[in-house]
Every structure is written in structure tokens, then in C-alpha cells.
Amino acid sequence: GEDVEQSLFLSVREGDSSVINCTYTDSSSTYLYWYKQEPGAGLQLLTYIFSNMDMKQDQRLTVLLNKKDKHLSLRIADTQTGDSAIYFCAESRLSNTGKLIFGQGTTLQVKP
């Protein structure tokens, strides 16, 4: 199927780490992406990982990919109030001409 699934809500305290999880179903996924959407704004590309990698680190962001389990996660270290947003994972597949399949988004709430 086409499903990409995420938990809908995560609440953390400022300074803690946040882990947002995503599962997907299609083994032909090539690139997997994390986008951030702040209120009233479009989607901002945060990071991506190629499907033959298992980890990518970019400053406070760490992406882990378990291809066997089709599980993707985004870890945000030292979470700040400015990180409060909706986070979408998305996959791109060889079988699709570039279109992205999105999860339903995880709302991250950061409490001071």
C-alpha cells in the first residue's frame, strides 16, 4: 500500500531530546525526507536520507533508518521552543515519478 504512518502528537520539555517516528510500507523507497511546517507556513525541508544509509547526523538532527523494519526516526537534540511545529516524513519511490508520499504529520509541542 501507500501508507506512511506517524504518531500524531509528541510533547517534550525544552532541553530534552525529541524522537519522532515514522513507518512506511514500500521497499522501493529511495529517499526519505523530514519536513517541518510551522503554523501558517509551507513545508521546510529539514533533512533527508538515502535508503542505503542507516544514519545521518546534521547538527541537532539525527536520522535513523531501519530498512528491514521500514522504520525511520528523527531525533532532535536539546529541543527548543522554536522547534514546535508539525513534522512530516515523506518517501520517494522509484515507481513514482517524483511525487512524495507523506505521513500525516507529528505535532511537536515543546514546553518551557
Added chain:
Amino acid sequence: GAGVSQSPSNKVTEKGKDVELRCDPISGHTALYWYRQSLGQGLEFLIYFQGNSAPDKSGLPSDRFSAERTGGSVSTLTIQRTQQEDSAVYLCASSPKGLAGAITDTQYFGPGTRLTVL
């Protein structure tokens, strides 16, 4: 411009009217996508343009929806005889080449047009 731009940012219309939404992609990007973000449906792919190839219209929900891309740049999404269920945020994205399986597939999104159908 520096990023993808869309206009208008907000559009309120009456049921049954036609609307046009505009997207200006990043200069030089050959691929352009339209998505719809609505409550309860998440982000749905609508249509994809790549260069001079025939567009992939597989995501358009009905024949009331159509899109054009003139001169390989600006795109217009048209919704005819709008219905209340068309209310959503319509997002446009562009990518350098639109090739699946390549990092040049990375899509950059505009701020969206919020459409409200009364």
C-alpha cells in the same frame, strides 16, 4: 526569486465559483508539483509537471480540477464549480529535475494558498 512563491496566500470563495491558484517555482527547476493539505486527509499529491513531458495527473480528485504550466515555469491550478470539500491549503513544490531515485528529486515547497469555500 529565492524560493517557490504562491498567490494568493488566502482565497475565500462561494460554492460553485471557479478559482485559480498560481505557483512560481524556483528558477531553473524543471519539475513542479501540486499537493493539497486538508484536515483529516494529510498531504495529498495532485499533479506533477516535468519539462515537456505529459503531466502526471493521477492525484487530481475530480474533473473539476485542472492545471497548466506555461513556458515550463509558472503553473496555474484551476478548480471549477468549487465545493466545500475543496477547502484546504494548496501547496506547490519544485525540484531541479524531478527524477525519482535521485537527490535532485528534493522538493522545495511554497507557503501555500489557503482556500476556503463557503
